[in-house]
Each structure stands twice: as structure tokens, then as C-alpha cells.
Amino acid sequence: MRLLVLGGTAWLGSYAVREALARGHEVVCLARGESGAVPDGATLVQGDRSTVEGYGALSGDFDAAIDVTRFPVHMRTALEALATRVNHWVFVSSCSVYATHDVPGADESAPLLPALEGDEWTMEVYGEGKVACEQALLDAVGPGRATIVRSGLIAGPDDISDRTGYWPLRFAHPSTDDGSVLVPDAPDLQTEIIDGRDLAAWLVTCAEQTTAGIFNASGRAQPFPELIDVVRRTVGHDGPTVLVDQEWLSEHGVEPWAGENSLPLWLPLPEYAGFMARSSEAAYAHGLVTRPLAETVRDGLEWELRAGPGRKRKAGLSPSAEAELIAQKRQEDDD
Structure with a gap:
């Protein structure tokens, strides 16, 4: 297969490139090249996608394209x-395209x-942009030449959003002397995440099989x-957890x-009961395979520790902020 990856220099795109190369495909990446190099074995064609002319250096036709824009x-x-030069398109959309998120188990x-x-795009209209x-x-x-993949929260190594790495890092390196970690008391909240490597593998499978839908x-x-x-069992945390409900967190x-x-x-x-509890049964029926959460x-x-655990994060509480909140909660309980 001759595969075009629009991007391919960062996180999910680079995973897809590596997966396709491992399966023996020829991979061409179109990118500005500002986020890093493409994986070894892929061909980088530099181009700015803001204009049609930005694709001018691409030559030939492609069996499939993967786009994460x-x-x-x-x-x-x-x-x-x-x-007219790409036979099948695989587009990574998002579950943020849905208008409401209060119903667990909702499907496509x-x-x-x-x-x-x-x-005029901003993060505030991320979902609307993906719909467009x-x-x-x-x-x-x-619809016969397109796979649209509405991804859930992507997890694992290289999570540059800092969301899914927060909990493994915090439980491995607590901010308090006794190992306490502040945890939302949310027994009714459903969560679902997908390892970026598993998602990338399925994107390539969809391209290979021209899966439509x-x-x-x-x-x-x-x-x-x-x-x-x-998370606690995997990283070996045996300290206390300090449970706080959503009203306390908001306050x-x-x-x-x-x-x-x-x-x-x-x-x-x-209002968010279904945000991380949507049905992915159709994807599993078409070959999606996910690894154990552990x-x-x-x-x-491991990636968090390599990236630098003390860096300023895009998500999460700082160790000092968490320690202060734990102290406040214990003081309130004592009072």
C-alpha cells in the first residue's frame, strides 16, 4: 500500500507511520516539519496545508490517506x-463532535x-471544527471512500496533553510525606481511554481494508x-487516597x-455522564483491538519520567497545590 499521512511528525500521526512501515507499506508524510522528524523509513514532503499550493510537491497517487487535522x-x-488521487480516506475526528454528553452508551x-x-478556529470550537x-x-x-473515527481520550506514552499521565505520575511520586493523593469521589463516573498505539494500528487497518463508515x-x-x-496497583502505590466529592472540588x-x-x-x-462512556461496539466489530489498561x-x-516530571504541565494539580488541598480537607474533617 502507498499511504499518505497528513502530518506524521507528532504523537498519533507518528504512531500510524510506524505501524504502517512495520506492515511493509510505503509511507509519505506531508507536513511543515516543525514538530520534528518523521519516523525512519518514511518520506517527508514539506508543505503548508493552509493553501492548495501546499500540496504541490506531492507526486503520484495513494491507496489511502490518514488525516488527523x-x-x-x-x-x-x-x-x-x-x-482524485487518494482511493480511501481515514479521518481522525473526536467524540467532542456530539451535541450532548449526558447519556452513557450513546452510539454514532x-x-x-x-x-x-x-x-476562525480556537480550542473553544474544537468539536464544531471536527464536524466541519x-x-x-x-x-x-x-461515504463509501471514507472512514471517520471519532476518537475518545487518547492515552499512553507521548500524551502531550498531560491528562492521562497525571495519575500514574502522581501515584508513583506523591506530593505528601505520607503518600496521600487527592482523588475525586466519583463512583458513578464512567471513564474510557484508548492507547494511542492501538488507535494508530486500527487506523492503518481501516486504510488497508478500505473500511467505510x-x-x-x-x-x-x-x-x-x-x-x-x-493505576495504583500498576505503579505500586500503597498510601492513602483522600476522597473529595465534586461539590468540594468546585468550591x-x-x-x-x-x-x-x-x-x-x-x-x-x-451533564457529562456519557462523555467517556460512549459505545465503540461498531469499531470493535470492525477490528479494533485494545491492550490492557495496566x-x-x-x-x-515511563514516558512521563523521561519527559521530566517536574516540568510545567498542561493538566493537573501542581504538587504544592495538591498538598495544600489535602491539608485543607483534613482540617475541615477535623473541625
């Missing part, structure tokens, strides 16, 4: 330049956000406390999900 303009320029038929209009990308792809090539793609949902238990300025002063993967209920946790921790 979040920018509708990039999708439109790619299709204008390459729609759930209502979507309105598509982003124009090219999906619609542009389907309009250009039709729209698929949610994530790991199996499990209660948040079970995920925390797997003390702790943000859900991501960002500064947050607890990653925690989401308030009931393996993702172990490898994610």
Missing part, C-alpha cells in the same frame, strides 16, 4: 488537491454540534474508581478534565 481549512485544501447516531463556519471536517470529507468523496473508538468504559485502582477551585489546577479525567455529573499506565509513566 482539527482545522477545516486543512481538510478543504487537502480534498481540493488530492480527492447521537446528535452533533453545528459545523464550524469559516476559518467530517462534512467536508463526506461531501467530497462520499463512522465509528466511535475508545477503550471499554469502566467506573472511575476502577481506573484509579488499576475549592479545582477544574475538571484538563488545564491548570485541574484533576484530569474527572468530569461533573450528570500496560498503557506503565508505558505512560
Whole structure:
């Protein structure tokens, strides 16, 4: 197979490149080259996707293309330049395209956000932008030549969002002398994550098999406390956990999900009861395979330690902020 990866120099794209190369495919990557080098064995063609002219250095036709863009303009320029030269398209979308997130088990038929209009993109319209990308792809090539993968939260090594690595790192290196870790008391919150390597492998499979359709793609949902238990067992944490409910977290300025002063993967209920509990049964029926969570946790921790555990993070509580919150909670309990 001659495969085009639009990107290929960072995280998921580079995983897809490595997987395709390991299977014996020829891989060409189109990227600006600013995020790093492509994996050994792939060919880098430099180009800026903001214009159709940015694809001018690409030569020949491709059996398939894998695209992870979040920018509708990039999708439109790619299709204008390459729609007749690529047999099958695999697009990595997101479960953020859905309009609501309060129903666990919802499948791909759930209502979507309105598509982003124009090219003024920010993270606040991430979901709307992905909807626009999906619609542009389907309009250009039709549903028979497209795989749209609505990914759940991607986990494991190289998680540059700092979300899924927070818990393995914190349990391996607690911020308190007695090993205490602040944990949301969320027994009813469902969580599901997918190792980036497993997602990349399935993207390549979809390209090989010209799988057509729209698929949610994530790991199996499990209660948040079970995920925390797997993390603790995997890293060998035997200290206390300090459980706090969502009202306490909100009152003390702790943000859900991501960002500064947050607890990653925690989401308030009931409005986000289905955000990490969508059905991925269609993807599993079409060959998606996921590894044990403990393996993702172990490898994610190894990467966190290599990346530098003391660096400023994009998600999570700083050790000092967490220690202060634990002290506040214990003082309140004593009072």
C-alpha cells in the first residue's frame, strides 16, 4: 500500500507511520516539519496545508490517506488537491463532535454540534471544527471512500496533553510525606481511554481494508474508581487516597478534565455522564483491538519520567497545590 499521512511528525500521526512501515507499506508524510522528524523509513514532503499550493510537491497517487487535522481549512485544501488521487480516506475526528454528553452508551447516531463556519478556529470550537471536517470529507468523496473515527481520550506514552499521565505520575511520586493523593469521589463516573498505539494500528487497518463508515473508538468504559485502582496497583502505590466529592472540588477551585489546577479525567455529573462512556461496539466489530489498561499506565509513566516530571504541565494539580488541598480537607474533617 502507498499511504499518505497528513502530518506524521507528532504523537498519533507518528504512531500510524510506524505501524504502517512495520506492515511493509510505503509511507509519505506531508507536513511543515516543525514538530520534528518523521519516523525512519518514511518520506517527508514539506508543505503548508493552509493553501492548495501546499500540496504541490506531492507526486503520484495513494491507496489511502490518514488525516488527523482539527482545522477545516486543512481538510478543504487537502480534498481540493488530492480527492482524485487518494482511493480511501481515514479521518481522525473526536467524540467532542456530539451535541450532548449526558447519556452513557450513546452510539454514532447521537446528535452533533453545528459545523464550524469559516476559518476562525480556537480550542473553544474544537468539536464544531471536527464536524466541519467530517462534512467536508463526506461531501467530497462520499461515504463509501471514507472512514471517520471519532476518537475518545487518547492515552499512553507521548500524551502531550498531560491528562492521562497525571495519575500514574502522581501515584508513583506523591506530593505528601505520607503518600496521600487527592482523588475525586466519583463512583458513578464512567471513564474510557484508548492507547494511542492501538488507535494508530486500527487506523492503518481501516486504510488497508478500505473500511467505510463512522465509528466511535475508545477503550471499554469502566467506573472511575476502577481506573484509579488499576493505576495504583500498576505503579505500586500503597498510601492513602483522600476522597473529595465534586461539590468540594468546585468550591475549592479545582477544574475538571484538563488545564491548570485541574484533576484530569474527572468530569461533573450528570451533564457529562456519557462523555467517556460512549459505545465503540461498531469499531470493535470492525477490528479494533485494545491492550490492557495496566500496560498503557506503565508505558505512560515511563514516558512521563523521561519527559521530566517536574516540568510545567498542561493538566493537573501542581504538587504544592495538591498538598495544600489535602491539608485543607483534613482540617475541615477535623473541625
